[in-house]
Amino acid sequence: xxxxxxxxxxxxxxxxxxxxxxxxxxxxxxxxxxxxxxxxxxxxxxxxxxxxxxxxxxxxxxxxxxxxxxxxxxxxxxxxxxxxxxxxxxxxxxxxxxxxxxxxxxxxxxxxxxxxxxxxxxxxxxxxxxxxxxxxxxxxxxxxxxxxxxxxxxxxxxxxxxxxxxxxxxxxxxxxxxxxxxxxxxxxxxxxxxxxxxxxxxxxxxxxxxxxxxxxxxxxxxxxxxxxxxxxxxxxxxxxxxxxxxxxxxxxxxxxxxxxxxxxxxxxxxxxxxxxxxxxxxxxxxxxxxxxxxxxxxxxxxxxxxxxxxxxxxxxxxxxxxxxxxxxxxxxxxxxxxxxxxxxxxxxxxxxxxxxxxxxxxxxxxxxxxxxxxxxxxxxxxxxxxxxxxxxxxxxxxxxxxxxxxxxxxxxxxxxxxxxxxxxxxxxxxxxxxxxxxxxxxxxxxxxxxx
Amino acid sequence: xxxxxxxxxxxxxxxxxxxxxxxxxxxxxxxxxxxxxxxxxxxxxxxxxxxxxxxxxxxxxxxxxxxxxxxxxxxxxxxxxxxxxxxxxxxxxxxxxxxxxxxxxxxxxxxxxxxxxxxxxxxxxxxxxxxxxxxxxxxxxxxxxxxxxxxxxxxxxxxxxxxxxxxxxxxxxxxxxxxxxxxxxxxxxxxxxxxxxxxxxxxxxxxxxxxxxxxxxxxxxxxxxxxxxxxxxxxxxxxxxxxxx
Numbered sequence: 235x236x237x238x239x240x241x242x243x244x245x246x247x248x249x250x251x252x253x254x255x256x257x258x259x260x261x262x263x264x265x266x267x268x269x270x271x272x273x274x275x276x277x278x279x280x281x282x283x284x285x286x287x288x289x290x291x292x293x294x295x296x297x298x299x300x301x302x303x304x305x306x307x308x309x310x311x312x313x314x315x316x317x318x319x320x321x322x323x324x325x326x327x328x329x330x331x332x333x334x335x336x337x338x339x340x341x342x343x344x345x346x347x348x349x350x351x352x353x354x355x356x357x358x359x360x361x362x363x364x365x366x367x368x369x370x371x372x373x374x375x376x377x378x379x380x381x382x383x384x385x386x387x388x389x390x391x392x393x394x395x396x397x398x399x400x401x402x403x404x405x406x407x408x409x410x411x412x413x414x415x416x417x418x419x420x421x422x423x424x425x426x427x428x429x430x431x432x433x434x435x436x437x438x439x440x441x442x443x444x445x446x447x448x449x450x451x452x453x454x455x456x457x458x459x460x461x462x463x464x465x466x467x468x469x470x471x472x473x474x475x476x477x478x479x480x481x482x483x484x485x486x487x488x489x490x491x492x493x494x495x496x497x498x499x500x501x502x503x504x505x506x507x508x509x510x511x512x513x514x515x516x517x518x519x520x521x522x523x524x525x526x527x528x529x530x531x532x533x534x535x536x537x538x539x540x541x542x543x544x545x546x547x548x549x550x551x552x553x554x555x556x557x558x559x560x561x562x563x564x565x566x567x568x569x570x571x572x573x574x575x576x577x578x579x580x581x582x583x584x585x586x587x588x589x590x591x592x593x594x595x596x597x598x599x600x601x602x603x604x605x606x607x608x609x610x611x612x613x614x615x616x617x618x619x620x621x622x623x624x625x626x627x628x629x630x631x632x633x634x635x636x637x638x639x640x641x642x643x644x645x646x647x648x649x650x651x652x653x654x655x656x657x658x659x660x661x662x663x664x665x666x667x668x669x670x671x672x673x674x675x676x677x678x679x680x681x682x683x684x685x
Numbered sequence: 686x687x688x689x690x691x692x693x694x695x696x697x698x699x700x701x702x703x704x705x706x707x708x709x710x711x712x713x714x715x716x717x718x719x720x721x722x723x724x725x726x727x728x729x730x731x732x733x734x735x736x737x738x739x740x741x742x743x744x745x746x747x748x749x750x751x752x753x754x755x756x757x758x759x760x761x762x763x764x765x766x767x768x769x770x771x772x773x774x775x776x777x778x779x780x781x782x783x784x785x786x787x788x789x790x791x792x793x794x795x796x797x798x799x800x801x802x803x804x805x806x807x808x809x810x811x812x813x814x815x816x817x818x819x820x821x822x823x824x825x826x827x828x829x830x831x832x833x834x835x836x837x838x839x840x841x842x843x844x845x846x847x848x849x850x851x852x853x854x855x856x857x858x859x860x861x862x863x864x865x866x867x868x869x870x871x872x873x874x875x876x877x878x879x880x881x882x883x884x885x886x887x888x889x890x891x892x893x894x895x896x897x898x899x900x901x902x903x904x905x906x907x908x909x910x911x912x913x914x915x916x917x918x919x920x921x922x923x924x925x926x927x928x929x930x
Contacts (some may be wrong), residue, residue, distance in 0.1 A: 235729070236877065264885060264912045286913050354738030355692035364688055387895050391736070421896040456691050471831040472696060473801045473908035505691035512689075554686075563688045574689075 285332035307377035347626035366400030376538035388446035440530035458506035463496035509681035631657035740891030750775030753782035779812035780819030
């Protein structure tokens with residue numbers, strides 16, 4: 235890579251009191267180059283635009299200034315911090331003739347890796363973490379859309395995952411604009427673009443974001459593309475005109491309940507066929523809503539709030555198969571079979587809460603939204619977590635992650651305090667009173683022994 | 686528990702270098718510059734291939750001098766590729782090279798389903814054989830018609846007209862000048878063009894990049910919209926005067 239900014243040099247920028255040291259180049263593309271920089275001991279990232287990119291996108295500087303003023307919708311965005319232009323003294327050090335500018339943003343921590351690593355199957359990540367990442371993505375776009383903004387270029391390339399936690403970071407926030415107000419230059423990334431944008435019938439906005447978001451969620455959850463089925467196999471050379479047909483002119487969801495022209499191929503598209511049955515029906519229904527009726531009617535697409543609610547509920551249903559140990563997320567009621575080994579899944583112990591219920595399985599968590607109907611789904615600050623007993627993993631407990639003691643009630647009416655950080659055995663309790671609200675323990679109804 | 690062990694379905698992306706190895710390439714270190722440029726471009730190309738799980742990038746190379754022959758005959762995954770140096774000597778059998786590539790792009794051996802192939806022709810002179818017959822043979826093959834064809838002219842003696850016929854004529858579209866052969870007048874610009882072809886173009890052909898409104902929304906004239914050429918980065922080593930061939 236030929237770096238435009240000299241690595242190791244300290245450059246002055248207008249509006250910055252201290253010089254910025256260019257630590258090293260991190261990467262580059264057709265828009266510009268990204269550097270790790272040091273500002274008075276703080277490590278940040280600097281994106282520096284190519285003049286051709288600035289020339290093409292007249293609104294770029296205006297959008298960046300507006301975004302910097304608005305500040306990030308939540309902490310999952312690598313949001314612009316400051317717009318930078320080289321000081322007259324530093325300009326000769328920049329190895330490009332035409333004037334250019336860049337912006338500072340937080341530096342991505344090394345534990346976060348590109349989401350394409352997951353798509354390629356090279357990332358060791360669990361189902362719970364993938365679902366948490368999907369929730370984080372829906373939550374981030376929820377905050378963005380509620381702020382009246384739209385992202386316009388949702389794709390696998392703009393997302394980073396932390397495989398241990400399922401944390402996310404969204405980069406390339408320089409296309410963000412007030413929904414419907416700013417006709418920026420970007421249209422989106424083919425494969426993620428809504429059909430009406432791909433066909434040139436609409437400009438990208440919050441409605442097309444909802445389509446792209448659903449594509450990205452589908453790709454994270456299934457490692458497959460929602461529009462690549464039999465109709466893709468019929469294409470020999472997958473070039474631009476072919477993509478336009480497949481994703482714009484005649485897009486058909488591979489699991490469309492009515493139109494079966496584009497079903498996955500059992501060999502070529504095995505990923506979709508293996509992973510789709512993992513997810514509970516209400517979550518599948520949001521994909522059908524977006525990719526069937528919502529395909530041509532942008533206003534019918536599943537909203538960020540719906541995704542948040544259903545992804546949070548899916549995580550609440552997480553249970554382990556007693557035969558193979560794999561995670562299952564099936565809705566309660568009715569006989570259920572493990573998606574992985576086919577063994578019947580026993581009815582689990584469930585924690586009943588004022589707003590919802592959570593299966594008692596290790597690492598499942600209780601949050602404020604389980605107690606308060608007005609609290610939006612938020613997975614950041616759990617109030618309690620199901621834990622396995624350190625000596626006997628079959629015995630499950632509930633750990634108090636709040637700052638206030640609970641009182642736990644046994645079937646014979648005794649009451650015991652559970653201090654913050656302590657865990658109480660779910661087998662011995664019927665009910666827990668927490669300041670957030672009551673937690674009732676519902677054990678499976680065992681079939682009565684034969685008379 | 687781990688996510689199920691499934692992978693995204695992918696398609697092969699065939700990338701072919703057609704390298705002029707005629708005797709004139711021995712002059713002024715051009716042959717060494719080309720070998721270096723290709724070798725230096727491989728890590729970046731491997732990174733692009735890694736970032737595009739929808740594509741399986743496979744590289745081949747043809748050398749042409751007195752005759753055309755495969756330099757790398759087996760389609761090789763880019764992360765397994767070791768570039769052996771090309772040697773200069775002979776005349777310029779460019780037409781023969783095109784025929785060799787034409788045969789390789791027939792189905793079979795080409796897969797039934799693939800991404801558009803990328804063909805990069807690098808030459809510093811004029812063909813000495815029947816170029817027209819070679820081009821005609823190539824363009825009869827559907828995969829060659831679909832291919833992204835690029836040409837790099839090395840130095841000032843390259844036959845630009847021949848290279849233009851190889852890449853085809855594409856009229857100017859809104860905001861873009863018509864496509865021309867890339868003219869590398871020194872080792873730095875050669876390395877930049879090779880890097881551009883093996884990263885930005887491979888990326889565009891395998892997984893579509895983010896689009897801006899200037900990119901025609903109407904069905905593209907070419908089957909793959911080409912990314913911007915690399916910017917002219919002022920190389921400090923160039924300040925003493927370019928190494929002109």
